[in-house]
Amino acid sequence: MARSVALAFAVLLAVVKIGSCLQCYQCNSQSDPMCKDPFTKSPVVDCSTQDSVNYVRNYLGSILPQELMVAVAGAPRYCHKVVMQSGTTVxxxxxxxxxxxxxxxxxxxxxxxxxxxxxxxQIKHCSVCDKDRCNGAASIASSLPLAAVALIASYLYYKQ
Known part of the structure; x- marks a missing residue:
């Protein structure tokens, strides 16, 4: 029974990607046509980094309201997809x-x-989500190094 639980835990560790930073796609179709739908994967950014704040300040000033241009200390950051009437996708x-x-x-x-x-x-569509890479195409994330560690741990456990 204990070995089954350990194996189940190892498999769970292998398929779950552990991390505390929300990752979102970051692009603007004014400068990157691949950002529009149908969506082709674009760069991913950790929302907790200064890079995501700088991107909003530097590239979205003409589209977003001024109050969204300044990061609020302690506020959570979620993924957004905004489609403008002009056809621009952010x-x-x-x-x-x-x-x-x-x-x-x-x-x-x-x-x-x-x-x-x-x-x-003018806004055509705006959506907010709080899962990794949820503002683009759906994908399954796995961690190869974590899977290898889980496999080795399982082997060593069963070897005893």
Whole structure:
């Protein structure tokens, strides 16, 4: 029985990727046509890094409201996909209110209402998600090094 539990635990470790940082696709179809749907995988960024904050500041200033341009200390960052009426698609990490993750999309839509004649700021679709790489195509993540460690541990355990 104990060996079965150990083997099940080893298999579980082999298929589950452990990590605390949310990873999102990060692209803007104005500069990367592959960012549009149908989506072709783009660079992935850890939302907790300064790179994701800098990307929003440097490349999305003309699209996003000013209040979304500044990272809020301690706020969780979730993956976003925003499709503008102009056809531009943006995939990135943005700060969210954990009690109301869709508030970010509403802020973008409210800002768009202030400039109704500017099609570059009008929203066609906005979505928020909190799983790794959820703002692109679905994928299964596994860890080869973790699988190898689990296999070796299982072998050593059964060898006894």
């Amino acid at each position: 995939r990135t990490c943005l700060d969210v209110n954990p009690n109301d993750p869709n508030q970010t999309c509403r802020q973008i839509e409210q800002t768009a209402k202030l400039t109704p004649l500017d099609s570059t700021k």
